[in-house]
Amino acid sequence: MTNNNNNNNNISDSKEYTPLDKQKDVDVNEKCGILTQCMVTCAVMMSSAGCGMPVGYSAILLPQLSHDNETIHIDDEQGSWIASIHSAATPFGSILSGILMDAYGRRFTLQVASFPLIIGWFLIGFSPNYLVLLLGRFIAGLSTGLTAATGQVLVGEITQPHLRGILCSLPFASYSFGILLVYTFGYFLPWRYVAVLSAVLPILSLLLFFFLPESPIWLMRHGRLEEAKQALTWLRGGNVNMAKEEATQIMERMEADQKGDSKIGVWRTLLRPEVLKPFVIMNMFNLLQILSGTYLVVFYAVDMLKQVESISIDKFLAAVWTAMARFVFTIVAIFMLSQVGRRSLALTSGIGTSIAALIFASFEYLNCQKSGQFAAFSILIYVAVNTVGFMILPGVLIGELFPARIRGFAGGLSFTIFHFAMFVSAKIFPLIRQTIGISGVFCIFGISSTLASIFLYLMLPETKGKTLGEIEDYFRNKNVFWITRKNKNCGDR
Numbered sequence: 001m002t003n004n005n006n007n008n009n010n011i012s013d014s015k016e017y018t019p020l021d022k023q024k025d026v027d028v029n030e031k032c033g034i035l036t037q038c039m040v041t042c043a044v045m046m047s048s049a050g051c052g053m054p055v056g057y058s059a060i061l062l063p064q065l066s067h068d069n070e071t072i073h074i075d076d077e078q079g080s081w082i083a084s085i086h087s088a089a090t091p092f093g094s095i096l097s098g099i100l101m102d103a104y105g106r107r108f109t110l111q112v113a114s115f116p117l118i119i120g121w122f123l124i125g126f127s128p129n130y131l132v133l134l135l136g137r138f139i140a141g142l143s144t145g146l147t148a149a150t151g152q153v154l155v156g157e158i159t160q161p162h163l164r165g166i167l168c169s170l171p172f173a174s175y176s177f178g179i180l181l182v183y184t185f186g187y188f189l190p191w192r193y194v195a196v197l198s199a200v201l202p203i204l205s206l207l208l209f210f211f212l213p214e215s216p217i218w219l220m221r222h223g224r225l226e227e228a229k230q231a232l233t234w235l236r237g238g239n240v241n242m243a244k245e246e247a248t249q250i251m252e253r254m255e256a257d258q259k260g261d262s263k264i265g266v267w268r269t270l271l272r273p274e275v276l277k278p279f280v281i282m283n284m285f286n287l288l289q290i291l292s293g294t295y296l297v298v299f300y301a302v303d304m305l306k307q308v309e310s311i312s313i314d315k316f317l318a319a320v321w322t323a324m325a326r327f328v329f330t331i332v333a334i335f336m337l338s339q340v341g342r343r344s345l346a347l348t349s350g351i352g353t354s355i356a357a358l359i360f361a362s363f364e365y366l367n368c369q370k371s372g373q374f375a376a377f378s379i380l381i382y383v384a385v386n387t388v389g390f391m392i393l394p395g396v397l398i399g400e401l402f403p404a405r406i407r408g409f410a411g412g413l414s415f416t417i418f419h420f421a422m423f424v425s426a427k428i429f430p431l432i433r434q435t436i437g438i439s440g441v442f443c444i445f446g447i448s449s450t451l452a453s454i455f456l457y458l459m460l461p462e463t464k465g466k467t468l469g470e471i472e473d474y475f476r477n478k479n480v481f482w483i484t485r486k487n488k489n490c491g492d493r
Contacts, residue, residue, distance in 0.1 A: 029236065029239040029242075030239075031237065032237030032238060033160070033236045033239065036237060037160070037163060038167070039212065040154065040155070040158050040212050040235070041167045041170050043110075043212055044110065044171050045170055046174065046201055046204055046208060047110055047113065047114070047147050047171075047201075047202070047205045048178065049175060049177050049181070050114070050147075050178060050198070050202040050205060051117065051143060051148070052176065052177065052182075053179070053182040054117070054121075054137070054143075054198070055144065055178075055295070056180075056182045056183055056298050057124075057194070057198070058083040058086070058137075059183065059300060060182065060187070060319075061082065061191050062074075062083065065082075071128075072127070072129060072133060074130065079430070080426070080427055080430045081134060082133065083426050083427075084423050084426035084427040085134055085141065086137045086138070086140060086141035087141060087420075087422040087423035088138065088141065088420075088423040088427075089140075089141030089145065090141045090142070090145035090148075090415075090422070091415075091419045091423070092145060092416075093113070093142040093145020094145040094148065094412050094414075094418075095145075095412055096142075096146060096412075097146045098149070098409040098411065098416075099412070100112060100150075101149075101218075102218075102409060105214045105219075106150055107213070108214075110147060110150050110151060110154065110205070110209055111206055111209045112146060113146035113147040114203070114205055114206035116142040116146070117139075117144075117199075117202040118203060119136075120137065120142075121196065121198050121199040121202075123136030123139065124136035124140070125193075136195075143202070144419075145415060145416070145419060148415050149411035149414070151171050152399040155168050155170075155171065156400055156407075156468070157215040157216070157217045157407075157468075158215060158216070161465055162465060166334055166335075166337055166338050168395065169333060169337050169395070169396050173330040173331055173334060175330075176323070176326045176327040176330040176391070177327050178201070179323050179327075180320070180324055180326070180327045184320055185197060185198075187317065213231035213235070214231060215231075216228040216235070216246075216247070220254060221254060221405070225247075229244070229247055232247055270413075274475040274476045275402065275410060277475045278397075278401035278410075278475055279402075279410055279413075279414065280459075281401065281459050282394065282397060282398060283417050283418070284455055284459075285394055285397070285452065285456065285460075286414065286417065286421070287417075287418075287421055288448050288449075288455065289390045289394060289452065290422055290425050291444065291448035292445050292449040292452060293357070293382075293442070293444075293445035294386055294390050295422055295426075296425060296426065296429055297383065298326075300426075300433075321376075321380065322380065322383050325383045325384050326383050326387045326391070328384075329383075329384040329385075329387040330388075333387065333388040336388065337464070341462045341464045342393060342397070342460065342462060342464055343456070343457075343460055343462050343482075345392075345393065346389045346393050346453075346460060347389075347453055347456060347457060348385070348388070348389060349386060349387075349389020349390045349393075350389065350390065350449050350450070350452050351449075351450075352386075353386040353445070353446070353449040354447075354450045355446075356378055356385055356386075356446075357442045357445040360382060360439075360442050361439045361442035361443040362439075363378070364439035364442070365443075382445075394418075397460075399411075400463045400468065400471055401463070401475075403468075403472045432444075458481050459480075459482055460482060461474055461475075461479075462482075
């Protein structure tokens with residue numbers, strides 16, 4: 001009898017003991033919370049897929065316009081403008097996104113972003129001449145700039161730490177799917193039909209956001225506490241206690257930020273260590289990512305493959321295969337983000353990209369005409385390993401590294417710099433390719449990937465499983481290089 005009483009007491013005193021009915025409620029809330037966070041992420045994914053389509057569109061548009069029976073005729077210089085002007089417009093959208101998402105909300109900005117994309121596609125689809133075609137590409141580029149940082153910030157703010165890596169990477173899977181979709185459409189359909197069909201996704205995402213909540217962090221920063229609590233409760237599957245606890249933590253950090261930065265302007269805030277350090281990391285990563293060829297291969301896929309004489313299959317079909325590899329390995333990256341740290345993924349991607357690019361460059365330089373299958377395989381490997389880290393991680397990190405009070409502005413500014421650099425690289429790429437050949441281009445890709453790997457090894461912190469507050473606290477410390485940081489417990493895995 002005594003033993004039974006002792007056992008009962010032990011069970012009653014155990015901190016891990018939860019009544020069965022309450023445990024069921026917790027499990028249901030957790031599942032509902034995952035579902036609601038996925039719903040918001042799906043809306044962002046739809047926007048991202050819509051934005052991936054104009055990025056990949058130039059790859060199928062330029063070869064079709066080179067046909068003699070087309071109503072619009074272009075030369076190489078005009079083709080470079082068609083490919084690059086989308087990225088020329090994107091920085092303006094990125095600047096505007098920082099202003100809009102801080103002033104009017106993340107959800108509102110994503111809804112606004114749908115309009116220029118819809119207009120741009122219809123201008124392209126019904127363009128009577130080259131100038132209208134360029135105008136459509138430019139307007140569509142504004143939408144990409146408005147969407148990129150905003151979508152990542154929204155997903156980063158509504159998700160729980162253990163889900164953030166997976167959900168923040170999902171928009172890039174849909175972005176890659178958008179590229180694959182437009183390549184596939186271009187393989188079967190004329191470019192005008194592809195443009196009109198591409199307007200469907202932004203229309204659907206515009207409607208879907210009407211049924212979803214705003215970011216709770218943004219609502220709190222604008223004094224709309226009740227709406228924020230309701231949004232948090234919904235996003236946490238109806239778990240009121242969890243929502244209250246999280247709301248309290250957000251409020252405490254906001255109050256601390258206001259005390260420390262109440263009289264500091266946005267540009268001076270940008271110079272604070274917890275903002276400047278991630279800003280430098282993000283922009284160096286973005287620039288080296290561009291030089292590694294991540295998006296140049298997307299813009300010029302078909303034209304680049306035409307330069308590889310050893311690949312004998314249809315170049316449109318080969319481009320579709322590269323897009324398929326990009327999509328598949330984006331999904332692989334999503335699962336890897338839940339298992340491994342950001343640093344491991346970044347370094348694996350950088351080293352793998354460097355090896356694949358340099359091997360392909362060597363075979364092309366040596367003019368190995370009988371190596372067609374190996375050349376095709378090495379390009380697919382290059383796309384795969386580049387996608388699994390270099391394409392995915394900048395978007396994931398944009399929602400993790402910047403403090404909430406300046407996340408919109410810093411994210412928008414980072415994407416502005418990124419897309420301006422991408423415009424310059426896309427514009428001069430045809431000239432560089434003509435000068436040094438496809439082997440020289442991939443040699444640059446390989447060297448840039450190596451430099452990016454070294455930089456990330458030295459500077460990039462591990463953010464997997466960490467709250468946004470913990471990440472901000474790491475940058476507040478006197479840490480410059482991750483490998484020489486004083487607080488070894490911060491983010492270690």
